Amino acid sequence: MTEQKTVITRFAPSPTGFLHIGGGRTALFSWLFARHHGGKFLLRIEDTDRERSTEPAVAAIFEGLRWLGLDWDGDVVMQFSRQARHREVAEELLAKGQAYYCYASPEELEEMRAKAKAEGRPMNYDGRWRDRDPSEAPAGVKPVIRFKSPNVGETVVRDHVMGDVTFANEQLDDLIIVRSDGTPTYNLSVVVDDHDMGITHVIRGDDHLTNSGRQSQIYAAMGWETPEFAHLPLILGPDGAKLSKRHGALGVDAYRDMGYLPEAMRNYLARLGWSHGDDEIFSTEQAIQWFDLEHIGRSPSRFDFAKLENLNGQYIRETDDARLADETIALMARLAGWNEGAEFRAQLIAAMPGIKERAKTLVEIGKAAEFLRAKRPLVLDASAQTLLNQEGRALLARLLPKLEANNDWAVGEIEATVRSFAETENLKLGKIAQPLRAAVTGSTVSPPIFDVLATLGREEALGRIRDQAA
Numbered sequence: 001m002t003e004q005k006t007v008i009t010r011f012a013p014s015p016t017g018f019l020h021i022g023g024g025r026t027a028l029f030s031w032l033f034a035r036h037h038g039g040k041f042l043l044r045i046e047d048t049d050r051e052r053s054t055e056p057a058v059a060a061i062f063e064g065l066r067w068l069g070l071d072w073d074g075d076v077v078m079q080f081s082r083q084a085r086h087r088e089v090a091e092e093l094l095a096k097g098q099a100y101y102c103y104a105s106p107e108e109l110e111e112m113r114a115k116a117k118a119e120g121r122p123m124n125y126d127g128r129w130r131d132r133d134p135s136e137a138p139a140g141v142k143p144v145i146r147f148k149s150p151n152v153g154e155t156v157v158r159d160h161v162m163g164d165v166t167f168a169n170e171q172l173d174d175l176i177i178v179r180s181d182g183t184p185t186y187n188l189s190v191v192v193d194d195h196d197m198g199i200t201h202v203i204r205g206d207d208h209l210t211n212s213g214r215q216s217q218i219y220a221a222m223g224w225e226t227p228e229f230a231h232l233p234l235i236l237g238p239d240g241a242k243l244s245k246r247h248g249a250l251g252v253d254a255y256r257d258m259g260y261l262p263e264a265m266r267n268y269l270a271r272l273g274w275s276h277g278d279d280e281i282f283s284t285e286q287a288i289q290w291f292d293l294e295h296i297g298r299s300p301s302r303f304d305f306a307k308l309e310n311l312n313g314q315y316i317r318e319t320d321d322a323r324l325a326d327e328t329i330a331l332m333a334r335l336a337g338w339n340e341g342a343e344f345r346a347q348l349i350a351a352m353p354g355i356k357e358r359a360k361t362l363v364e365i366g367k368a369a370e371f372l373r374a375k376r377p378l379v380l381d382a383s384a385q386t387l388l389n390q391e392g393r394a395l396l397a398r399l400l401p402k403l404e405a406n407n408d409w410a411v412g413e414i415e416a417t418v419r420s421f422a423e424t425e426n427l428k429l430g431k432i433a434q435p436l437r438a439a440v441t442g443s444t445v446s447p448p449i450f451d452v453l454a455t456l457g458r459e460e461a462l463g464r465i466r467d468q469a470a
Contacts, residue, residue: 007039018251019064064252259361354447393470
């Protein structure tokens with residue numbers, strides 16, 4: 001019986017910016033696949049572009065993955081630190097006759113480019129140093145090392161999403177694997193790292209399909225087993241255009257700061273190109289149980305903020321009030337400078353059932369909770385000022401003694417008092433609730449008014465009403 005291999009996946013971003021949403025989905029799919037099979041999910045930072053790779057970008061990748069709840073196994077591999085190993089494999093390829101030194105000058109390469117452009121075809125290196133003796137090398141030209149790609153036949157990438165993808169070998173020219181300054185290039189480094197890390201499945205964007213063709217040839221030349229591939233289609237904007245910042249091509253940290261819950265984000269990203277029947281809302285545990293590569297669609301997905309917001313709202317309504325309060329306070333401390341103590345936290349937890357019913361993000365919860373932080377006398381917005389005209393203030397003045405006589409400051413007692421007053425005044429409840437809301441929140445939008453009054457507490461609520469009563 002053949003021994004079952006441990007599934008090992010990896011996420012290998014370049015630290016040249018934030019962890020964007022496409023990268024977040026790639027990481028999630030790789031993580032889900034590994035966890036589904038009881039395997040390992042590894043993290044490699046491809047930091048060989050020294051000019052563009054930055055420490056803050058590396059930190060942002062770590063932070064984004066941690067916020068999404070994607071834990072990795074073992075130590076992070078930094079690709080740049082493995083350059084000696086990459087160069088060692090290049091030397092092996094030279095020794096096997098699977099690579100060669102190329103002394104083509106910049107002028108020769110420019111001539112090839114110009115000719116290809118004139119003939120309306122992509123620029124392919126013409127192999128002029130493929131079989132030449134290095135003794136013919138011109139003086140003063142530092143050579144590159146090129147991989148000796150098969151120039152007849154086909155290379156087939158067997159892909160779990162795209163099916164078999166075939167490349168004519170004549171279209172895959174002899175790529176550079178070591179630059180003239182001695183630094184290995186991306187395609188060589190990736191193959192060596194994936195092999196040495198024992199990667200069994202490479203899950204990445206379909207913009208890497210051609211790279212997979214080239215990398216498959218390097219695996220074959222080294223006699224190494226090629227990992228299985230799954231290439232994910234692009235994520236498009238809701239209008240079908242390439243995802244841009246206006247659509248949501250933002251860093252994962254931006255979604256955190258927009259007030260999305262990580263579990264809602266995981267759910268949304270999982271459904272962005274993968275499906276399990278008609279299930280739309282599912283836990284992370286269910287996603288791990290169900291995830292496979294065969295149900296990833298071949299067509300690009302469309303990122304839809306409205307769907308994400310609605311999904312997040314559903315998660316918010318199911319989330320514990322204390323956790324929502326803590327998450328909101330932490331977020332608003334970062335975004336708006338909140339600096340609140342235990343008393344405010346207790347009030348926010350008490351108000352949360354009414355607030356979270358309408359909220360789709362933690363930011364909306366924060367805004368809805370501002371009435372708790374307001375200081376007397378409240379600053380009224382324009383709509384509140386309109387409601388608190390002479391008639392509205394006179395109404396509050398008549399209601400005030402009724403509320404002051406109410407010593408049991410609970411939601412049910414407050415509501416009964418206001419309803420009784422409305423009957424006495426022969427008014428609909430809304431005619432009283434509206435100016436009352438304006439007086440105690442400074443706005444015409446808030447959680448249910450009786451919840452607001454109860455949460456504020458008797459003295460604070462009555463004080464705010466007195467400030468506005470005629």
